Amino acid sequence: MICAKFIIVLLCLVTFTGQPAAAANPVAGNWTTDGEVDIRDRLDTRQKFMNDYQILFHPDITNVERFTGTVDRLPTNTRRQAHDFIRYLDPHVPQRILMPMVHWRFIEPDTGKYRRAVAGYLQYRLLVVRDAVDDPRSTESERRTALQHLGRMLGRTVDNTAGLYAAATPVVESLATELTKAVTTEAFVDILKSRELTATNLDDLMTTADYSLSWLGFIPGNHVELISENERDAERINWLNERVIFNGGKLDWDADYMRMPEGPDDPGGHPCFKRDPMFMRLREMIDSAEDSIFIDIFLFGGTLGGTIAKYLIDQTVAKRRDNPGFRCLILHDFATNYNMKPEMMPVFEYIRDRINGARAQGDDIGVVLLQANILRHPPGIPFGLSNLVPRSPVTFAVIERHNTYYESKIDHSKVIVVDANTDSPQAYFGSKNWTDHSGGYYFDDAIYIKGPAAALVQASYYDDIDAALTIDPIEQQWFFYKECGFDNTAWLDRRDELLDWIRIRRDTFPAAGDDVVRISEANVDGRICNTRNMLVDMIRRAESNIYIEQLFIYDAYVIDALIKRRRQRPNLDIRIIADHNGNFMMNGFPNTMFLRELDAVGIPVRAR
Known part of the structure; x- marks a missing residue:
């Protein structure tokens, strides 16, 4: 449910979700060696596909309308060859992978890129089988069948999926080279049919899935919790409203309530950290950190954010006495603040001033504050409408004053990762913002993970830090509040150090539990x-119920999937709670867009 909250808001958001398994995966032990889960092979798999992204997935190549138009404009003989190639390979190769193969063979002939596209297809077949082995929903019979397929495809005995990328790479590269050298389509197909890697029939895996949705796959060995509780009563709302800092109010940094309480019975301190499990877990993670804290937070302000900021910095300073290498890095989108700039900026000014104050004394308090590089994010507004606003110093000055960014680009993450390169990595992420009036009393959900998947959450943010520390002067000019010191120029001389710090340097992690996690994201x-x-995929495979809690629910693909599954399973229990979006003052829009269609198939949508 948490991932839906992000993806339906904007597809450019950098967000993560763990999907905890209903039961432990019996084959999870096959991943481990002496209780260690090897994640390096999965990171290498992810990096391979990211490196080849422009070859395999660039929109100019994978857009069907654009692709067919380009093929139709090829010279007659080349077009005929391309059509034959497509006709012969269509039964064997997924469309999304066949298109780049056609592109680099016929449209822009490039032997090296063509070979990499072919290798991508071969690797993808292996990922489909890998996921059938590791999916906790697979039966034992399905796992055994999938392992047998892997063995035939690789020409060796396979007991598990650990080290699959390393083991498969020589086989994949050799066959990709052979296929690339095939002069005719007939020769190409003959090779496909004669090699186990491509000839092995995967139809008996259809009960799981004949596709892979994640380069990282399913990650075993985790302890997972869903945490949803915080106070939402009138007392909490009134307490926060009495200390509101909009309309000229100010944070009182010396007030007793602007400190972390020592426990639930402490008569002072901030109330959110006394009884609210969502905020208490945040404090527990900060307390337990021994090596590092990474944070990417969207909304961070008010008494709630101020209390966290003070405690975070004080704890970092204290922990550095025992571990001088301890560091806390905070990443934030300064460009989009949903009109909460007055509530948030005092907190970021406080963090900035404590960092700069220590620097002036020749000290390093171990805290890094970076602005997210929103320019690299995909746009959140469709149809190129944002192109109507030209990007220039004049328009930028206007945009900077109005709480948004060109193309509605947002870093929407709310994530904290602790000790990612130690034996005890932890991650905590979901929909909870850290401000009084967007988080202090809201309905939210968060996932807590302890184990190898927590380290992979931090690994997914390496590119965000790389983008934030850009050395491109064109990108640098579009950072917000440069005159206030909130660009990242002060950290550029430490770029390599910080990138090495965020990188996951370990190959293995101890198993922390029996839960299997699959991570989704929309990266930078x-x-x-x-x-x-x-x-x-979750909707189309649901058997008993689908429960959705949404801020926005108007994604047509998700709506279509819900309607289709309802028709396939008329007795499936589907319930949706959606926000009424009263602050938009448009009578519930956009959540009203598909109410009629959902109601027509008996899917109830309710507002709180």
Whole structure:
């Protein structure tokens, strides 16, 4: 449910969700060696596909209308060859992978890129079988069948999926080279039919899935919790409203309520950290950190954010006495603040001033504050409408004053990762913002993960930090509030150090539990955007119920999947709670867009 909240808001958001398994995966032990889960092979798999993104998935190549138009404009003989190639390979190769193969063989002939496209197809087949082995929903019989397929495809005995990328790479590269050298389509197909890697029939895997949705796959060995509780009563709302800092109010940094309480019985301190499990877990993670804290937070302000900021910095300073290498890095989108700039900027000014104050004394308090590079994010407004606003210094000055960014680009993450390169990585993420009036009393959900998948959450943010520390002067000029010191120029001389710090340097992690996690994300530059696909997959495979809690629910693909599954399973229990969006003052829009269609198939939608 958490991932839906993000993906339906905007597809450019950098967000993550763990999908905890209903039961432990019996084959999870096959991943481990002496209780260690090897994640390096999965990171290498992810990096391979990201490196080849422009070859395999660039929109100019994978847009069907654009692709067919380009093929139709080829010279007659080349067009005939391309059509034959498509006709012969269509039964064997998925459309989305066949198009780049055609592109680099016929449209822009390039032997090296053609070979990499072919290798991408071969690797993808292996990922489909890998996921059938690791999916906790697979039966034992399905796992055994999938393992037998892997063995035949690789020409060796296979007991598990650990180290699959490393083991498969020589086989994949050799066959990709052989296929690339095939002069005719007939020769290409003959090779496909004669090699186990491509000839093995995967139809008996259809009960799981004949596709892969994640380059990382399913990650075992985790402890997962869903945390949803915080106070939402009138007392909490009134307490926060009495300390509102909009309309000229100010944070009182010396007030007793602007500190972390020592426990639930502490008569002072901020009330959110006394009884609210969602905020208490945040404090527990900060307390337990021994090596590092990484945070990417969308809304961060008010008494709630101020209390966290003070405690975070004080704890970082204290922890550095025992571990001088301890560091806390905070990433934030300064460009989009939903009109909460007055509530948030005092907190970021406080963080900035404490960092700069220590620097002036020749000290390093171990805290890094970076602005997210929103320019690299895919746009959130469709149809190129944002192109109507030219990007220039004049328009930028106007945009900067109005709480948004060109193309509605947002870093919407709310994530904290602790000790990612130690034996005890933890991650906590979901819909909870850290401000008084967007989080202090809202309905939210968050996932807590302890184990190898938590380290992979931080790994997914490496590109965000790389983008934030851009050395491109064109990108640098579009950072917000440069005159206030909130661009990242002060950290550029430490770029390599910070990138090495955020990188996952370990190959293995101890198993922390029996839960299997699959991570979805929409990463900083759009090369990974699989959250919607996972949502649709979850819906199409639902057997007993689908419960959805949404801020926005107007994604046509998700709506279509719900309607189709209802028709396939008329007795499936589907319930949706959606926000009434009263602050938009449009009578519930956009959540009213598909109410009629959902109601027609008996899917109830309710507002709180």
